[in-house]
Amino acid sequence: MSRVYNFSAGPSMLPLDVLKKAQEEMLDMGGSGQSVMEMSHRSGEYQAIIDKAEATFREIMNIPDNYKVLFLQGGASTQFAMVPMNLGNKSKVADYVTTGQWAKKALAEAKRYITANEIASSADKTFSYLPDVDKSMLTPGADYVHITYNNTIYGTHYNTLPDFGDATIVTDMSSCILSEEVDFNKFGLVYAGAQKNMGPAGVTVVVVRDDLIGNAMDITPTMLNYETHAKNGSMFNTPPTYAIYICGLVYEWIKDMGGVKVMHEKNVEKAKILYDFLDNSKMFRGTVVPKDRSLMNVPFVTDSDELNAKFVSESKAQGFVNLKGHRTVGGMRASIYNAMPIEGVKALVDFMTKFEKENS
Ligand code: PMP
Numbered sequence: 001m002s003r004v005y006n007f008s009a010g011p012s013m014l015p016l017d018v019l020k021k022a023q024e025e026m027l028d029m030g031g032s033g034q035s036v037m038e039m040s041h042r043s044g045e046y047q048a049i050i051d052k053a054e055a056t057f058r059e060i061m062n063i064p065d066n067y068k069v070l071f072l073q074g075g076a077s078t079q080f081a082m083v084p085m086n087l088g089n090k091s092k093v094a095d096y097v098t099t100g101q102w103a104k105k106a107l108a109e110a111k112r113y114i115t116a117n118e119i120a121s122s123a124d125k126t127f128s129y130l131p132d133v134d135k136s137m138l139t140p141g142a143d144y145v146h147i148t149y150n151n152t153i154y155g156t157h158y159n160t161l162p163d164f165g166d167a168t169i170v171t172d173m174s175s176c177i178l179s180e181e182v183d184f185n186k187f188g189l190v191y192a193g194a195q196k197n198m199g200p201a202g203v204t205v206v207v208v209r210d211d212l213i214g215n216a217m218d219i220t221p222t223m224l225n226y227e228t229h230a231k232n233g234s235m236f237n238t239p240p241t242y243a244i245y246i247c248g249l250v251y252e253w254i255k256d257m258g259g260v261k262v263m264h265e266k267n268v269e270k271a272k273i274l275y276d277f278l279d280n281s282k283m284f285r286g287t288v289v290p291k292d293r294s295l296m297n298v299p300f301v302t303d304s305d306e307l308n309a310k311f312v313s314e315s316k317a318q319g320f321v322n323l324k325g326h327r328t329v330g331g332m333r334a335s336i337y338n339a340m341p342i343e344g345v346k347a348l349v350d351f352m353t354k355f356e357k358e359n360s
Contacts, residue, residue, distance in 0.1 A: 005344040008322035009152050009297060010175065010196035013339040018249045036245045041238050049241075050234065053248030060251055060260050061177075063184055063207055070206040070226065071234040071244050076102070076174045076193035078224070079204065080109035083146065083170055085220045087189065087212055088114040093142045095119045095167075100127045100151035101328070102172060110146070113217065117142070126329060127154040129289040135165035144168040144188060150176035150294050152196070153326040155287065155333065157294035161186060168212070176296050177205070178254060179338055180264040188212050197296070197337045199247035202240040254338070263338050264295075270336050270345045271295040277349045283307070283356040287329060301331030308332060311355055320348055 006013045029036050032045050039046045054069050063069060072078070083106075088094050092114045096107040098121035110116035117139050120131035138145055145167050150157045152175040161169075168188035177192035184190065189208045195201035208226055216225045228236045234244075254263055275293060278286040278300050287299045302308055308331045312324045325333040336345055 002319075004319045004321045005340070005347060006321050007334045007336065007340070007348070009326075009333065009335045010193070010337075011201050012196055012335055012337050014199070014246070015250065015253045015339045018246065018253050018339075021249055022246060037242045039241065041235060041241050046241060049245050049248060050239070053244055053251060056248060056251035056255060057205070060254050061182060061184070061207075066210045067184055067207050068210065068213065068226075068230045070208065070229045071239055071247075072204045072206055072229060073202065073240055074204065075201075076172060076191055076204055077105065077109075079172070079191040079206065080106040081113070082206075082224050082226065083144070083189065083191075084110040084113040084116065085224055086216045086226050087168070087170065088116075088143045089215050089217045090143050091141045093117065093139055095138050095142050095145040097121070097131065097133055097145070097147045098123060099130055099148050099156060100154045101326075102152065102174070103146075103148040106146055106148070106172065113219075114143075119145070122156075126287075127151060127156065128287050130156050130158060130292045133162045133164075135163055135167065138164060138167055142167070144170045146170045146172075148172045150174070150296055152297050152335070153299075153333075154329065155294045155297040155299040156292040157296070159291065159293075175335075175337075176294070178250075178260060178263065179267050179296055181260050194243060194247055196335070197339075199250050200243045202243035203247060205247075266342065267295040267336075267338065270340065270342050271298065273342070273345050273349055274298050274334060274336070277352060281352070281356060283360055284352060287331070296337055297333060297335050299325050299329050299331065299333040301325070301329075305330065307359060310359070311352075314355065315348075315351060318351055320344075320351060 026035055094114055095117050098104050098118050107116055119137045120133045122129050122131045145164050149171045170189045173190050173192045175196045178197045191206045194203045213226045213230050222228050278284050283302050284300050315323050323332045325331040
């Protein structure tokens with residue numbers, strides 16, 4: 001078996017142990033004589049799978065009891081609409097910080113339903129930093145403030161949560177969930193698509209404080225109302241059963257590895273290897289201001305488009321795939337989520353060292 005080091009921003013690598021376990025259980029899940037894919041979502045066997053997934057997620061992320069964990073569909077993109085429809089119905093005003101393409105999309109979608117104010121943006125420098133924001137910039141009486149905790153395309157991350165006082169903070173953690181410990185008490189709602197750090201595409205996890213549920217706009221489709229899913233244990237309709245099962249295996253894997261704290265320590269170690277190399281290289285450089293660097297997504301460039309293209313093609317031939325950067329940044333991006341082993345990062349840095357020598 002030959003597996004590549006996959007640096008894709010998502011869908012991305014899953015832990016090998018998880019894939020093996022899924023393979024083992026593929027034809028006969030726990031003596032049931034069927035695959036998880038074939039199980040009725042109303043069966044006792046499946047209920048046990050989703051219950052365990054939720055319980056393990058709650059345990060490893062330390063989710064307080066007054067928050068619901070929902071397994072939904074429609075990707076993080078559907079949350080761009082669900083958030084304003086459900087949380088923006090008191091004042092019909094919310095504040096948004098624009099730190100990348102996904103933040104921009106969240107803002108644009110919110111504007112369809114409420115007055116969504118852009119209180120700060122880092123578009124002036126291709127989103128290579130996070131703008132300073134604080135409670136003095138918030139619209140008085142706004143229902144919530146939305147930030148993108150980790151900006152997948154640009155490689156920025158809130159290494160310190162802004163001081164928004166008592167405001168309800170909503171955040172998109174699609175590309176950093178499970179990579180670090182989070183104090184959920186600081187947030188009203190957290191959402192994350194699974195396909196980066198949590199499992200396969202097809203499921204989106206929402207963690208929402210109880211008091212924010214039940215106040216959706218009248219126009220809200222039943223399926224887009226958090227109350228629908230909260231009242232029905234994410235089983236109002238058929239949930240993405242297999243994707244939730246794999247997420248459950250990933251949560252177990254993290255628990256077995258020592259938990260999210262240990263995961264974070266490993267992520268710090270992995271990212272340091274790459275950033276240290278970039279900071280000392282004469283050919284490659286990171287594109288993000290050091291204080292806002294992400295541990296998950298590391299964009300970097302050389303000064304030449306030709307060299308960038310050569311690097312992407314030669315690295316691919318060596319088994320380092322999906323290193324091409326987003327078209328708005330150019331260059332390269334290495335996404336090094338939980339499942340990327342440290343050996344993968346070390347091997348990439350060895351390859352970059354060799355490439356630099358050969359091409360300078
Ligand atoms: N938010 C962020 C931060 C993302 O990285 C992505 C996907 N790359 C999205 C939202 C959109 O997610 P989805 O494709 O699940 O709708």
